[in-house]
Amino acid sequence: MNPDSGLTASLGAFAARPQDFPAAALQVAAAGVCDAIGTMFAGRKDAAFATLRKVLLPEGLAASSGEASVLLGPVRTRALDAAFLNGVATHALAMDDVAAGCHPSALLVPALLAEAETLGRSGRDLLQAYVVGYEVLAELASREPDALHGAGWHPSCMLGPPAVAAAVARLRGLDAQQCTAAIAAAASMTGGLVANFGTQTKAIQVARASSAGLLAARLAAEGLTASSDALERDPGLLKAISPQRRARLDGVFDPGELRIVTQGLSIKKYPVCxxxxxxxxxxxxxxxxxxxxxxxxxxxxxxxxxxxxxxxxxxxxxxxxxxxxxxxxxxxxxxxxxxxxxxxxxxxxxxxxxxxxxxxxxxxxxxxxxxxxxxxxxxxxxxxxxxxxxxxxxSGEVAYALGHARRPLDAQARRRKFLQCAEAGGFENGEVLLNKLENLQDLPDVRQLST
CATH class of the missing domain: 3.30.1330.120 (2-methylcitrate dehydratase PrpD)
Known part of the structure; x- marks a missing residue:
């Protein structure tokens, strides 16, 4: 990595660097993927999903030969639309996981799942890309000392697209220049408001962030250019959305000890805010x-x-x-x-x-x-x-919710949540799919999840 490069370029170099992340990181990623797919099934009956499906898959246009599956079922469509649809279902019930003030799995999993199906990537490839996306998201969040919510921004939608773009770029094997372009382009695809909390649009804006990150990575793969300092420029994304204009813009990204290991994921127990x-x-x-x-x-x-x-x-x-x-x-x-x-x-x-x-x-x-x-x-x-x-x-003072990374749900509780979500969504093969997800690292082709 060039020590003189800025934040955007250093994140791009990180995404492009060939590396195998440690087992502890992949284990957290696997928990996030499993939880997101469970909440996706629970949200399949939500009105927001039904509305978006009517728009993207009108009657008579649903097909079985598209790039990626909808809800891991027989209906297939463009990967961009699959990420959008599956993202809405994943976040519809507000039951997906939390870290760095965002919803990492609702952002990362729909896009990575759609692209991994399109490319025939392995479960391990998907998990490695998830780690990249998590680290980028956590780095961006760490540079803002004030709550983005206070300025009316939904952090997942403001920081999510660049993180998703980095993850998809890693999955696609893009080089450092392309990864940087993907992250920078995604910075122009952000947007989401706290004002829409409590409405169906909240799920739409998170899912749109996931699909936008995928789009940015695909455009970069085709040669799209973007500013290599789009994140840290004054003003770039971070400064532009910072409530008090106090976001830290200097310095490159130094992964050091992975945040996915040190901070983990908070797996939500309840389908409420x-x-x-x-x-x-x-x-x-x-x-x-x-x-x-x-x-x-x-x-x-x-x-x-x-x-x-x-x-x-x-x-x-x-x-x-x-x-x-x-x-x-x-x-x-x-x-x-x-x-x-x-x-x-x-x-x-x-x-x-x-x-x-x-x-x-x-x-x-x-x-x-x-x-x-x-x-x-x-x-x-x-x-x-x-x-x-x-x-x-x-009650006394409660500092951490059940399921928080510092008060985690055990494996049995996470299994129970997945199966309850599958049942709530009317998915009948929850046990079979859960067994596949629990062995995701060994799955040679992600498309086997939908068979």
Whole structure:
């Protein structure tokens, strides 16, 4: 690598460098791929997926001879469209994983899966490319000291396309110049707003980021040029979207110890906004305490970060979409069901009199202090419940949600989540596919996943 090159070129050189990543990195990547495919099946019945499918695959145009599969099924289409469709399904239920303030697997897996099917690449090739994409995403996120959400940007959509482009470029075996061009071109394909959280467009904008990264890599492979300092130029992408214009622009990328190993992935347990997961866990902890009964609750106080509450901004909940982005619903669901899963995102549960009463009885105490791990979050969340008889139940401070990289789900819990997602999406061969995914490193051709 040229020590005088900037960030964009050094990321391109990293993506092009032939290297085998360590087993620990591939293991995390494999967990991300498996989780993303599970959430993809769960989202196949979502209205956003159905809408996009009508546009991209109108009646009579669905084929069995396209480049890549839709939902690993018999319908095939262009890889760009497959990545778009599968990306929407993956993110539709807000149940895909989190790292570096983004949704790495919802970004990387749809594009890599589509391109790996097109090229006949192996499972190991896909995982190696995933690691590249994760590292690029984590590096870009690390250069911004302020929360992009605060400026209205959806970080996954602002930082995701360059990361996806790097991953696909690695999968295609592009050289350093082409990889740099792919990353730089993808910087011009970013875009996504927090304003669309709680709507179907949130899944669309994440999926569009995945497809855009794939497009940028393909264009670079055909000779497209782009500025070799598109990320770090003043102003380039990082400076342009930085809320306080404090993004770090200097210095090249030095991979050092891989962040995918040191930071890992947070596998989400619940299909609701991640900013509310600690609240669900805290409320569920209260519900398990001896003598607690949800029927006897007088009032609920939730301590939570102001940015988290801003993203989960629905105080009155009437629909599953609103429930996904509601702190009050998260508390009520945890207190009543000790969970916030598919069963709780139903009209019957949402409109149950007890649930609605608890939502109305919940007040928020907002905190401005930022977590050292993620500026979107406060250092901890907490649920304190006052009963009608005067007793008080306190969850204590919850710093990490179940499934967080520092509080991970075990292998059995991840398997259970995958199978529940497959069942929720009406996919009947969950066990068979899961067995293939658990041996993805040894799969000679990714297309075998869809057979």
């Amino acid at each position: 991640y900013s509310t997961h600690r609240v669900v866990d805290a409320a569920a902890d209260v519900a398990r305490q001896p003598g607690f009964s949800a029927e006897g609750v007088q009032g609920v106080q939730v301590d939570i970060g102001s940015m988290q509450a801003w993203m989960a901004r629905h105080h009155e909940v009437r629909t599953p979409f609103e429930a996904k982005y509601s702190v009050e619903f998260a508390a009520a669901s945890g207190l009543v069901a000790r969970d916030a899963s598919f069963a709780q995102l139903s009209d019957d549960f949402i409109h149950a009199p007890l649930v609605q009463r608890l939502i109305a009885a919940t007040t928020l105490r907002l905190h401005e202090e930022k977590s050292a791990d993620d500026p979107v979050f406060s250092p901890w969340d907490r649920v304190v419940v006052t009963m009608k008889d005067g007793r008080v139940f306190d």
